Amino acid sequence: MSAMETQLPTLVIVGRPNVGKSTLFNRVLGEQQAIVEDRPGVTRDRKELEAEWLGVPFRVIDTGGWMPRGSDLDDKVSRQVEAAVQEADLVLFVVDASVGILEEDEAVANWLRRGDHEVIVVANKADNNQREEQLWQFLSLGLGEAIPVSALHGRRAGDLLDVVLERFGDKAVANEPTEGAWTGDVEIEAPDAPRVAIVGRPNVGKSTLFNRLVGEDRSVVHDMAGTTRDAIDTIVETEDGPIVFVDTAGMRRRSRIDDSAEYYSMVRALRAIDDADVALLVIDATEGVTGQDQRLAERVDASGCPIVVLLNKWELIDDPDHRIEIEAGVKRKLAFLGDVPVLKISALTGKNVHKLRPRLQEAITQYHRRVPTKDVNKVIADAQQQSPAGGGAKVLFAVQGATDPPTFTLFVNRELPQHHVRYLERRIREEFEFGSTPIKLRIRKKSD
Incomplete structure (x- = not known):
């Protein structure tokens, strides 16, 4: 994470599933960034971006629904929420004004009261005066008065952000105009950090690799296909300078996509590929190159960015003949990519992942090379x-x-x-x- 980001106050949005956390996240940002759908479980990883209100920049983190002691996946999502709250200067606890207090809301409130973070209760879906008049019930959560908003329609969102800046206190510092380095007639701007998109079919180990590269459990890793629903990006400081790693949702054939959230996840992943400087194509070595891998490779190649092929789960292949067969299949089925680097890795154990950095730097340099x-x-x-x-x-x-x-x-x-x-x-x-x-x-x- 960059030094500038660590100086900004951090706002974390939490709550049980399906109370409108991602809609509020988008409202705070002023643009559609998180996938939103009217059912629980769409947000699983924590997504972090920079927002601004009245000239004051701050970090805002969207999280999945906090539901510990549920399924294994629920527990992992809940741990992501808890890790985000540890970074928070201020927590927005979102509840649903249209249904009142549920048992899950009380569980979240009990957890937040045990901590020492400052919390604002946000009663979302307060679309009319009648719902605002019922806000007294949320006092029983023991976290103060609830602020009514409608994240979907923007009702009272500005009032909420005014309170956020007030609670940030001295940490809320407005941006001041800065002058670039003078060279006679132009300003010199620092180049953007290169973007590396991690792409592949569902459940091939992309999030495990992302966490390995970032150095922390940033994306939820679970052995159920389709866990990552959005494109999650993190700046990592390396020996070669900062690199932005982007974890994307697994992409399947469009004919097999029968879920609107999954469709928009695919759209976000394709956008991440188009914006990338390098794409890491993760292939499950135990299965070899499938037809779906080939189509995805064609799509990445068409975007014009360099590709590094990663044969993940290589440690699971013990038979030397099988290994030779897999390598031959890669050369044959991905021949249209040319002489692309192919690395055999284990994202789970970290084996050979260290070989990726020089390959990345080489690809990035080539991608930006200009010839006289x-x-x-x-x-x-x-x-x-x-x-x-x-x-x-x-x-x-x-x-x-x-x-x-x-x-x-x-x-x-x-x-x-x-x-x-x-x-x-x-x-x-x-x-x-x-x-x-x-x-x-x-x-x-x-x-x-």
Whole structure:
């Protein structure tokens, strides 16, 4: 976590399942960030983002429903909630004004009273004056008067945030305009930390790997497919600088998605891939590359970001012949990805996970690499001299027009054969050491 984030006051939203915590989280942020659906259990991991009210920045953390002594998954979600509260400067305890106090609300209140954190009771779904008049019942929770809001419609949300800033006290510090480093006519901005998306089918060990990389139990890990419902991201300080790791929901074929929350989880995961600098494609080594893995790899490849393939659960394969068979299957079924790095790891034990960092740094460097125009044209000229396109077709001039991924525009006198375009792409990749990073060639015919 960055130093700036640790200085911000922290607001944590807690409560039993299905009281509107994620809706309130989105309302505080002012945008749709958490998946919201009118049934319990949609939020399982804690999601943390920066919000601002009246110029005062603060961290806000959305959590799953606190239900200890339930199922194994309920216990894990509850531990995530408890870990978030330990970081809190202020806790919003959300209850449902439309149904009053339930036994689960009393359990949450008892737990919060045993701690030493400051708590505000928020009576959500107080959509009208009649419900506001019934708020006296929440005094029995022993945590003070409840503040009525409707997170869905925004009713009294501003009043709630005013109270939040008041309770933050001296920790609530408004942003002040800052000037960048003066270089004559521009401001220098620090580059964004590279984003690494962890993707794969459900239940292949993505969250276990995420927790291993982050160094703490940040995502709920459970042996039930589909546990992660949202894209969770965390900044990790490494020897090579900060990296943002993004844990995504497992993606299945759309025809098999019959759950609206799962559909939106998939949409969020696809967005995380499009925003990523590198994608870690996690494959269950005990199953090998499935057709679903192939389709997901095609989708990641189409986004243009580099891919590192991780064969997870490698420690479960004892038979040497089976290992050889799995490796051959990876090369055969993912051949369209080119020479991508393939690491055999165990996210559970940590075996070989340390080999990932240099591979990541290499892929990130390649993804952002920019080549001088004169060097590009020299390579193109040498390549054409060694193997002309034929028919008088040739590249007149070349330039790298973009990075992320590296994109080159070739100005030609006439259309180039596809085999020659692939030849030029291979030469550019080899000469400038782009490795497995996807590169794009755009062909432009010079106007007469």
